[in-house]
Amino acid sequence: MRVLLVVGGGLFGSLAAAHARRQGFETRVFDPGLDGAASHAAAGLFKEAWAGKRFQEHYRQAVPLLDRLYGLKEVRLRQEDGSEETFWFVSPTRVLEANPIRERVTAVGDGWLEAGGVRHEGFVYIAAGIWCAEFVPGLNVTGKAGAAFLFDGEREGRMRPIARGKQALAFVRDAGRTYFSDGTAAMEYTPEHDRQTLHRAADMGLMEPKRRLWGYRPYVPGGPVFRKVGERTWLGTGGRKMGTILGAAFALRLVEEEIR
Numbered sequence: 250m251r252v253l254l255v256v257g258g259g260l261f262g263s264l265a266a267a268h269a270r271r272q273g274f275e276t277r278v279f280d281p282g283l284d285g286a287a288s289h290a291a292a293g294l295f296k297e298a299w300a301g302k303r304f305q306e307h308y309r310q311a312v313p314l315l316d317r318l319y320g321l322k323e324v325r326l327r328q329e330d331g332s333e334e335t336f337w338f339v340s341p342t343r344v345l346e347a348n349p350i351r352e353r354v355t356a357v358g359d360g361w362l363e364a365g366g367v368r369h370e371g372f373v374y375i376a377a378g379i380w381c382a383e384f385v386p387g388l389n390v391t392g393k394a395g396a397a398f399l400f401d402g403e404r405e406g407r408m409r410p411i412a413r414g415k416q417a418l419a420f421v422r423d424a425g426r427t428y429f430s431d432g433t434a435a436m437e438y439t440p441e442h443d444r445q446t447l448h449r450a451a452d453m454g455l456m457e458p459k460r461r462l463w464g465y466r467p468y469v470p471g472g473p474v475f476r477k478v479g480e481r482t483w484l485g486t487g488g489r490k491m492g493t494i495l496g497a498a499f500a501l502r503l504v505e506e507e508i509r
């Protein structure tokens with residue numbers, strides 16, 4: 250059987266693994282659960298307007314795949330003036346690999362990797378978010394941190410603009426809890442950012458968060474990167490605020506154009 254080895258079980262790695270599995274690959278996803286991983290904090294929302302002209306093609310390709318793999322849901326968020334905005338939604342909780350191999354990959358070569366002192370052979374996809382540069386010298390990946398908070402109970406979906414292209418969102422991402430995020434993305438994330446975010450949540454009536462989720466959204470200068478780095482090795486990162494769409498578009502590229 251053809252084997253796909255995936256370094257990182259975030260949105261990028263999990264989407265590639267899910268798609269490859271459906272195409273008959275044996276997949277092994279490695280992820281030790283590093284502090285600062287982004288995907289578990291993502292809202293999982295997307296819409297065509299966010300993709301803009303630049304990522305239009307990625308969007309067009311990604312949406313049918315996400316629908317096939319998980320089924321798209323619609324989320325309606327009410328604005329202050331009573332109008333509603335609709336988003337597509339796939340919860341990261343559904344996407345993220347449930348049982349990755351909890352080992353850190355310590356070395357990657359062309360068509361092999363090493364984890365826990367064991368060498369594995371197959372096609373390799375490096376999807377290690379802000380840690381990708383450890384495997385590809387010269388790759389410049391920076392992280393912009395952001396946090397989301399979970400509150401008890403299921404509240405009505407709401408949104409409030411904060412600045413151009415930035416909004417506070419509250420909705421039920423997973424059963425029983427209300428998810429809140431205000432889109433803050435900072436290289437130097439301080440406790441003041443959290444205070445401000447919690448203040449915005451309180452403005453929507455959300456107090457006493459039960460959980461804080463946070464992580465570094467990966468950014469690459471010049472835009473997201475999907476690259477062949479060896480005969481049997483590829484890399485995908487730079488998901489910024491659109492990890493669901495870009496991760497799915499790159500999963501398609503990997504599985505349907507590169508390793509088939």
Ligand SMILES: Cc1cc2nc3c(=O)[nH]c(=O)nc-3n(C[C@H](O)[C@H](O)[C@H](O)COP(=O)(O)OP(=O)(O)OC[C@H]3O[C@@H](n4cnc5c(N)ncnc54)[C@H](O)[C@@H]3O)c2cc1C
Pocket residue numbers: 256257258259260261262279280281282283284285286287288289290291292293294295352353354355376377378379380394395396397430463464465466467485486487488489490491492493494496
């Ligand atoms: C608050 C917040 C809200 C967001 N909302 C949205 C949203 O609504 N829609 C959207 O599309 N995007 C959203 N994003 C952005 C999205 O989360 C990111 O673009 C996406 O998660 C990046 O995925 P990734 O798989 O590249 O990175 P990560 O999720 O960081 O995954 C990389 C994984 O690699 C693992 N890893 C690293 N090194 C190794 C190694 N050596 N061996 C094995 N494993 C390794 C790490 O443990 C990690 O789990 C949001 C982000 C944040 C922080």
